[in-house]
Amino acid sequence: MSLPKPMMRGLLAKRLRFHLPVAFVLSFAAAISYKYMVSEPRKKAYAEFFKQYDAVKEFNAMREAGVFESVRPSGE
Template sequence: MSLAKPVMRGPLGKRLRFHLPIAFALSLMAAAAFKFGVTEPRKRAYADFYKNYDATKEFNNMREAGIFESVRPTGK
């Protein structure tokens, strides 16, 4: 009774030929999901916020609230 000889040549290459395309496809799907699920909505939200944002008005509101120590509120 003899044991079968173990395969010593090529098992890594055989596994890589199977697993490498799968890993590549999964990484592309993850990148696309992140781009369209996170990045694009975030860019749209920033664009919508800054469409109507008035920096001067915001500064005056913060100045009137007393947030800035170096700027005194104007007397109204």
Template sequence: MSLPKPVMRGMLAKRLRFHLPIAFALSLGAAIAFKYAVTEPRKRAYAEFYKTYDSVKEFNAMREAGIFESVRPSGE
């Protein structure tokens, strides 16, 4: 009893017809999941932060702490 010969002709095309749509669907699903699980919450967090952010107040706090070398604190 011998084993049948494997079918090699057209094997790549047959496997691609099966696996390519699956790979495309999974990658699309991963991209959508990343968009709604990571980027949308991040955009909301940035928007919420910048609603109350005062850049002048932050600059003055850093100036008073002595972070900037070219800007003297207002007390001098």
């Protein structure tokens, strides 16, 4: 009893017919899931943060704490 010959001719094309569409579908699914599970919640969190963020108030608090070397606190 002898072993059958391995298929050598057209092996890449045969395997790509299956693996290429699967790769595209999986990459598309990964991109969509990243968009809705990571990107959208992050955008929503940033929008919520900047709705109530006051940059001038934050600057004055840092100035009073002495964070900046070139800006004197208002008491001096």
